[in-house]
Amino acid sequence: MTPVELSRTVLHAVRRAVDAGELSVAVPTRAVVAPPGPGGCGDYATSIALQLARPAGQPPLKVAEVLRPHLLGADGITDVVLTGPGFLNISLDRAASGAGLVGEILRRGERYGYADGPDGRVVQLHCPHDLRAVVVADAAARLLRSQGALVRVTAEGVEPAWTSVLGVTVDAVGRAPAELPVNVRPVPAPESADPMSLGRDAGRWALLHPAPHDRPRADDQHLVQRESNPLFRVRYAHARARAATRNAADLGFTADPGPVPVTGSDTGTPNGTATVTAPLADAAPQLLAALADHPRVLAAAADHRAPDRLARHLVTVADAALPFLPTVLPRGGEKPSAAHRARLALAEAVGAVLAGGLDLLGIDAPDHL
Template sequence: MTPADLSRTVLHAVRRAVDEDALRAPVPARVRVERTRPGGSGDYACAVALQLAGPAGLPARGVAEILRERVVGAPGIGRVEITGPGFLNFTIDAPADGAARVREVLAQGIRYGWGAECAGQVHQLHHRREVRAAVLAGAVAKLLRAQGALVRVTCEEAPDPDWARLGVTVDAYGHPPTPLTEVRPVPAGAMAGELLERLGADATRWGLLRAAGHDRAALGDELLVQGEGNGLFHVRYAHARARALTREGARLGLTGAYGAESDAPALHAALADHPGVLAAAARHRAPDRLARHLETVANAFFDFHDTCPPLPVGDEKPSAAHRSRLALAEAAGTVLAGGLSLLGISAPEHL
């Protein structure tokens, strides 16, 4: 269970309590959960009971107990405690969650992490005739649609014909009269044709999206270096390596099936965080959050790959541990492919 999953679970409990008239208070738009501080109880803590106590006219611990009754037993939650003046503390059912998460990734494929964070919302993204603004607006539109929103993208003027080679589409151009959200990052300082000629489509998109919109985009030749210092190469190499493991496993008659728990906490955490990252990237219109997260997944994958080889080494015989590791590697590759797809960047099977 990710922090975003837990937040939605607690929010659902609040709604249930209000619907059942057990709690008379306004339902908040969202519920915040945080990692428990050192010395605290459980994995996550939530102060929503303290927030609702005043409007409900009840002690915070009483509100916490009402919510606890509606959260206990939810999938992925092992234990719920009430501490201090009324904090809810959650212990996540980690072993079952790790296996369930890998299976969820493999079942959902590259759409893993898509959700309903923005369901029912309608957005019109409007940008000037500038390549970074166009690429950013298109990536934000993909992220919002992956969270259930309806999105229209418009430009101040007729699009640059070279934008099509970057996968950019515009629904209309001109000055629409309807309410809109302007996308105005720091300009790239170059035209699309120039960037495409020098870097190609994938490196250009990564360079334009990797930096936050208020920062200048790094668009130098380092985007073409095949080395660990190049985030784009590192992410795509991790994806290609994960796919190569699947192919080699098939050649050995070994298929991924997550059963035995793998000692890869960083990779498990990165996969679990993916839905929350997608939701936050859409909510804040920040594809750079996704790009940085993909680098985190890639780093965790290589650490796992080096310490827990997914395939037998030397005279080792294939085992349940290898099948679990292979499934985890496949899940990592799937998350990387899905994230790159939302950024409009290809994920080659071979590098």
């Protein structure tokens, strides 16, 4: 079960409770699910009970108690625990949810996490005559459009080189009316820094990766091809994922999401025989969690006009993927198995998420490094 499917399942639970006369509320159009916070448990948590408490005229905990049995009856959910004032903490069938997540990513490709269509929002972004502000506004507009918003970007000034070198675009240049104040104003880059000397990809990353209140560092460290450079790790993980697909084709097999039999080398048994089943990879729960969190990160980065959230998330995905990617292909005299096909599917999902995320930041994702 993917986060999107789980959100729909939560709404269906609300609908069933309403139809049964257990709750008297209007069924909301959206149920937010996210990794559990402090004190939570399971795979995901939702605050839908807190959202419905006031219109239902009941305490949040009571609403959560009403919804719990309806969630427990849903396919793919193994447990629901109530914590705090009324949070529903949901545990999933990991094998089924992992396979479903990877299948959903492969189906959506680089548009995984995008809205299904326009949502009716019209957003105006206006920034000062400042290079970092214009780059942040450009990336924020890409994120907002991915979430269904119609966006217009204006700036009080733009230099032609900013467009030719860093690829930024705005819809209009000049002072905006008094009723449209500047609403994108990150801390500018130091006057001594020259992000454009880094080129489009590294220059944009240098300005987008730090939080808006942090002063960006635009030096040659963004160009080095080593693990100390977060941009390199993200692009390297993407290139390794794409290489896995090419190498698998040479070996005559393709991706197929599904559960992976864990071998003795994974479980510690001496004979190398399969003993248990794990979702998609031998030790990749943090990778699956990072991929599952991608739609929420895109929505939050868009809502807060904060491309840095997406940049840091891509680093998290890459850091979780790099130890996993060497396990994808058969080793030595191994023949490709269902486990290898499932691992390849997870690798391809990593490549899609990293490529799509970098594209939203306006950064290239090369297949070779």
